[in-house]
Every structure is written in structure tokens, then in C-alpha cells.
Amino acid sequence: MNGQHKENDSVNVSKMVRKAKRATTIRTVAISLLVSLIAFFGVMLGNQYLTSWSYNRANNSEQIMNLISGPDEKQTGQVNYSGFLNGTFQYYTAKVIEGVPIPWADRKISYKVFPFINFVTFGGDTSQSVSLQDENMKKQGYEYTRSYNGLNGQREMLFYIPKVDYNGKILNDLPLLQEMDQDKLVEMAISFDKDYSLSEVKQMIPPGVTQSWYWVDTYDNKAFYDPYIDGNGNKSYATPDVEDWVKGFGISHSDSSEVSEKTFLEALEQGVQLKGHYQYEFNRIYNYLKKDKAKPDESDIRILGAVVTGTAKELQVLNGQFYVRGITLGAVVDKF
Template sequence: MNDNESSFDDGAKLSALVKKARRRTILRNAIISLAVTIFILAGGWFANLQLQYRSEEHAMRDIEMLKAISGPNQYILGFQINYGFLHGTLEYRTYKVIEGVPVIWGEENYDFSSWGSFSRFFGDYSDLSLMDPEMEAKGFHYSRPYNRYNGEREMLFYLPSVKYANYLNELPQLKDMHGRKRVEMGISFDKNYTVEQIKAMLPPGVHPVWYWVDTYSNMKPFTAAKMPDGSVVDPFPDWASSVYGFGVHPDRNDVSEKDFLSALEYGVHHNRKYKQEFKRIYDYLRKDKEQPETSDVRLFGVVVTGTAESLKALQGQPYVKAAVMGATVDR
């Protein structure tokens, strides 16, 4: 009996030891699994952030390169980055300078992924345009564009080689403004000019801040289109968001055609998102040469700023084919 009791006690102790060892093993395995999971998640999150940092840097660089040849009289104010899992968002604002006065102009939002792609949010493509009663009375078949963030007027640009049904000329409106009001205006020329020619022919007090460049490798969209019903739709002018060029900077006013070619060359070799667009413009300018020259940069227009009083001197100038007002600010 004692032997049986002793054997039973030994068996119970052994069973308890086995259970205790099993619990320890389970606990140890659970701790190891948790540690490995935390390590993998932390490592994955860190790797994800590193990939997003690289993707965000590429996106910012590509956008800055594009803005160097687009966005008439627009400058990037700053970037805001929001990181998420496998993707993030990049936001930035632009501003204009009208005779020393900054004007917040727009905001763009991009979505970028950890694997390097990025694209604008769909809502950023929406435009604001209204039919102007005076334009409608004159037979214009298109409406007046406005900035969708601040309600200021957006400029339009007319190609010198294209025959439009109507040309917008808002110079007469300057007489209704206070003479000291500061105004931005897009001037479309009757033909192409150089930077030096433009500076020489503009009246005193009219300051060129951005030059519109001929990058039109395809002119088909600018020909009158015959509709099935027999009617003809005349070509539309270009919005400011569609044109390319180069301009001055708040801390640098001396620019030339070389600046556009330098920005173009850099974009061809270093831009990822818009590389094909840079290459299209580059190939169009250089034609059959190895690389484009400054003489290949033909300027179809200019964005100028000045007071309402000083800009009146543009009225009646033979080189002005169209004059469309942009932002206006008080002194």
C-alpha cells in the first residue's frame, strides 16, 4: 500500500513537472513569437518608411523640375508630407508675386506609394470657369477661367500662328481700376520674339516676369474642327496650366533662354514621372541637331506685372495679339 501511494505521488509530481515544463515552453514560444512579430512589424514599418522617404524625395524632385518650366509666375511655397502604410500623401502650395506682393495661388495633392509611383488626386483637375456677359455678347464660344482657390482671374494664351474667332483684350478694363492697383497680365504676341527684344519693346513700368515658350510639337488640337452637323468649332486658347516657359525668381531677375534649356536638359536626364514630356519638348526644339540652342527657344508671349496705370501703355502696341488679366492686388 505504501509502495502504491509512493508510486502515485511520484507519478503526480512527474505529471506536474511535465505540465509546468509545457507551460514554460508555451510561454517561451509565445514570447519568442511575439518578439519576432514585433521585430518583423517594426522592421517592415521601418523599411516602408525608408521606401516612402525615397519615393517622396523623387516625387518632390520631379514636381520641382516640372514647375521650373511651367506655372506662369508661380512659385512653390512648401511641401507637407503625410506618411501611411504602403502609401503617403504630398501636398504643396504655390504663390505668385505681383509687384512685390505675394498672392497664395493654388494647392496640389499627390498620392505616392512605397514602390515609387505617384499621381495627382483626381479632384485637383477640376477647373472654374464662368461665361462673361461681355465675352458672350462679342460671340466668344468659351468661358472666362478663374482660380478655384481665391477667385482671381486665370490667364489665357493665344498662339501667333493660329487664327482664333475672338481674342480677349482686357487692357481697356485697366481704366476702371485705381491707378496704383498692382496687376498681372498675360500678353500673347503677334509672332515670336527673344528675351532681349521683349525687354526692349515693353514700355517703362511694365515688368516681364515669365516667358511663354513654343513647345507645340502637335498643332492638330489648334485647328478648327468640323462637326458631324456641319458646324465648325474654332480653336480654344491655352489655359495657364497648359503652357511652358521660364521666369524670374524673387531673388533672381536676370534670366534668358539658357535657363529654359538648362531646366529642360536636367529634366530629360533626371526626371522620372515627366521624363517623356521633357524629352518631347527637347526633341521638338533640337529638331535634327544633337541638342537645342538658345535660338531654338521661341517666345510666343510674356507675363508682365505693373500698376494699372503703367500697364495702360500696352494698349495699341502692335505686338499685342491678346491681353488677359491674371491676379490683381492692392498696394
Template sequence: MNQPFEQEDAVDVSKMIKKAKRKTTIRTVSISLVVSVAALFGVIIGNQYLTSSSYERAMHSEQLMSRISGPDQVQTGQVNFSGFLNGTLQTYKAKVIEGVLVPWADQKMNYNVLPLPIFSSMGGSTRQQSVSLPDENMQKQGYEYTRSYNGLSGQREMMFYIPGVNYNGKILNDLPLLSEMDLDKRVEMGISFDKEYSLDEAKQLIPRGLTQTWYWVDTYDNRAFYDPKQDGNGKLSYATPEPENWIKGFGVYAPDPVEVSGKQFLDALQQGIHIKGLYHYEFNRIFDYLRKDKNSPEESDIRILGVVVTGTAKQLKSLSGQPYVRGATLGVVVDKY
């Protein structure tokens, strides 16, 4: 007589178990969903914070390097593309030649939160774009190198000759070219000195009327690298000049170079060492070279190897015949308007 009741009890228990399982499943799924959303939100916030910090370090590092490189260049804009634990900083630069703006560089620099490869379609780092073109006169005279032109503006890029380095007599002097152009043209020219000078001495060398915009600093801790070497065919291979985007120095694009001092160069080095960014090794190498056996370098330790000057073609002709000019190469040439 109790069998029907026992079956009903069994059914009720089964329903209760199923209901409890559903509640447990719903609760488990709800908790998992909440935890997943919270974790995702945390990852997004964490990634934003970490990439933002890496971006700030990369941007600061790039700004500091710009302070000791890139003659006559100014930054005209930047864009940041951030991803997951990495990003790409793109900067735009121009040259200012006697008040005239000339497009010059479109650079991309990758940065990482962690020391891992960047898994991105924009891997690597793109620096200034240059194009080397043959020069008929240089070829006739047996030059082992060619001129470089900026890939964005088509303007010539300056080259510099380290004092004491053997270039096999192949040193350019573009000063005669000034007479072949409109004398009212605004011209940028890189002057390589015959020897190293102090900053005050370098300022006094340049004729009045020319704007001294940038000073090339001796940062060459391994001069033996530039010695002539056997090329494998029994011939000597000689050094080639330094492209303007390789050299280090300091200056301004404002028309008052008298206020320029070596302190801004040393300050940039110290800050670059402190932030430990992309160029940390280079900042540290130059700092150690300048300080020698001291704790830190002084302004008197800075030696000037050359200068970048601007002015009209007519004004720059005053450099002709100056004994301190070892090499002179044209850079940007523009009209005033």
C-alpha cells in the first residue's frame, strides 16, 4: 500500500536534486562570468597603465636623443599606437632653415612593457629615410662614397669629417657651389674643423653674419675604428664621412646661438642614463667618454669638431679660404619665401 507514496517521494527528491543542480550551475556560471568580466577589466586597466608608462618612457627617451642629435631639426607632431603590452611611437620632424620649414623625418619606434618581441605588423624601428645617389664629379675624382639625400624633401644631407682621420684625401668642399646658385638662397652647411676646439673658440671662428645653429661634439671613443684597413684584395679601405643623422651635438634653431652652452648636452646625457630607455647604452657610452676619470663630465670636457651654419649663399661665401675649414658640405637649400 505504501508503494505509490514511495514513488512520489522519489520523484520529488529527483526534482529537488535537479533544481539544486540548476541553481548550482547558474550560480557557478554567474560567478565565473563576474570573475571573467572583472579579470578582463583588470587586464584592460593594467595594460593601459603599463603601456602608458612605457609610452611616456619611450617619448621622453626620444625627446632626449633629439636634444643631442638631428642638426636643425624640430618635432612637428607625434602619434602613439598602443597594443597589448607594446606600442609604436611615430614622430614627425622638420628642419628650420632661416625661418623656412622643410619636411625631414617620419620615424617609428616600437616600445615594450616586457623585454619580449613585439607581435605586431609594425615591428622594428624606422629612422630617418635617406637615399644615396651617385655624383658624376665625385666618381671622376675616385671618391669611395656617394652623397645622401633626404627621402621626404629631396634635399641634400650634410656629411662630416673627424679631425685626424685619414679619408685618403677625399674630402668634399662645397663652398665653390655657392657661386653657382642664386646668392639670396637660404643655405644650410656643415663645416668640419681641422682640429677640435672649445665651444667658445668655435663660436669665435665663424665669420659674423652667419647663424651658428648646431655644434658637433667629439663622442668618438674608438678612433682606431676609422683607421685604413685591408679590404681583402690587397688594397686599403679608407673611412667615409659621418652622415648628419649619426653625429651627436647640440644647438638651437632660434637665431641667437650665443645662449647655447654645453650644459644642455650634459643634462640630456644624465637624464637619458637615468630613465634607462631605448638609447640608454648610447647615453652612457658618451657620458663615460667625456668624464674620463671623473665622476661626471664638465662643460670644459666638451670638444667641438664642427659646426652647422645657415645664411644666404652670399653670406656663406665668407667661409672660403678659412684655415679651420677641413670639409664643407651643403645641406638644405631653400628660398626665403
């Protein structure tokens, strides 16, 4: 009997041990699953927070840069694609010529939480300009070509810095206005003979011509544009800046009298403080304008040119104006 009791006790103990092991295993698995779920959602929430922070930083940087670049451009929409610790956003712009919008740019900007880690590459900045040879320019010995928007085929404006030697190859597109429908709405870039204050520019451009954007002197190294001897022993000259390169500010509504140098300075200050993607460019311009002062002021803003809009007929009034060094055609649209 005692032997049977001992055997039963041994069986019961074995059952209890197996039961305890199963319970421990189940508890361990349950705890592991719970911890894994918590960790998973923690990683997901952390990734969402960090990518949102990185996106907002990159987006703010683009928005501020757009305030001092892109003559006559307005943002029309945006799509954001976020991944793990990085992502890309795509935004669209249109040019607005006398109230008429035309699609202009489709840009993709990548952003990363940690710049030195790259899990997936979604894309980058895209350039949509196309350079094409102009036969008349070629015959006259121009060393550069026309630039066109790759999405819609419209011309892109060119800008000539005062006193820079372009070997006499400076375009004057005003005669083209006589060859088109006089009711066409036109955008043109005027490059001045020298720098002016904003108040001087507003007064000297004829009434009836819309002053939509002002080109600011941000050139801290004008010696870069000096002629030089290339590797073949030939003398090379500067070429004009395309509209994507120049910096300035413009009107945000129909009343151009409201625009002032503060528009540019406030955007510049924001860019410097953000320390984002364009930190070097914002700091370079800021330091150039302020010189040895603590910060730049409105008197430091010098205007090298302006973008004007109106009908082909209205803009012909610019012919023969003393301050016009060069003038190039941009977008052309119909009224309706």
C-alpha cells in the first residue's frame, strides 16, 4: 500500500510540475507578446513622431526658401510619403501671371530623421529646366542657351548682374512682344544697369506695368563672374543667372504698393534661425547684407532687377527706358 501511495504521490507531483511549467510557459509567452506589442507600438509611435518632426523641419525650410525665390511662383498642393525614419514630400507650384495660373514645378524633397542613416531612398530635388539652342543666339555668338520649363515648355527668365562682363551678349526680348497677340499676358525679367533702392524702382517703372517680383543683390563673391582663361587658352565670360538661382521677394496680393524689404528680411531671419536644409545659403546672404552690423536692415536691400507682368502691348512701354540693361521673356498666357 505504501508503495502504491508513493507511486500516486510521484504521479501527482509530476502532473503538478508539468502544470506549473505550462502555466509558466503560457505566462512567459503572454508577457513576451505583450512586451513585443508594446515595443512595436512604441517604435511605430516613435517613428511617427520623429518622421513628422523631420518632415515639418524640411517643409518649413522649403517654405521659407520659397519666400525668397521662385519669381511669380505659388504653391498649389503637397503630398507627403513617410517611411521608417525618413520620407519624401512632393509639392506643386504654379506661376500666376496677372491672375492666370499655369502649372510650373513638381518637386520631390527627401528628409531623414538621422542624416547619416539611410534605410530607403525615396527621391530628391528634381530639376525640370531644359536648355535649348536658339538659332539667332547661336548666329550672334552667344555662349549660352535659352532655358525652358520642362513641364509646359514656357521660357524661363534670365538675369544679368550689373557691371558683370557678359562679352556684350545680353538679350533684349522686347521686340518679341510686337510679334505676338497684343492681348497675351506676359512675364518679363528686367535686369537694371545698376542697383537701386526699392522706392526708386517703384517710381521709375512706368505705371500700368505690374511689378510682381524684385531681384535682390545677394552676391557676396562677384569676382566669380569675372572673365577667365579656360583650359584651351580661350577667354570665357559669365552667363546670366536663370530664374531658379536668383533671390528676391514679390507681391502676395494685387496691391503691389504693400510689398517692402521687410518681406525679404523676415524670411531671411526665419531661415537663419531654423538651421535647416538651406542653412548655409541663408547664413551667407544674411552675413553679406549685414556686413559688420548685428543684423541687416531695409537700407541693405539693393534691387538688381524686377519681374514685371502685363499684356504684350502694355509692356512695350519699357522700350528705351534708361535703367534696362537686359530684358528677357518668361511665361506667356492667354487672358482666359
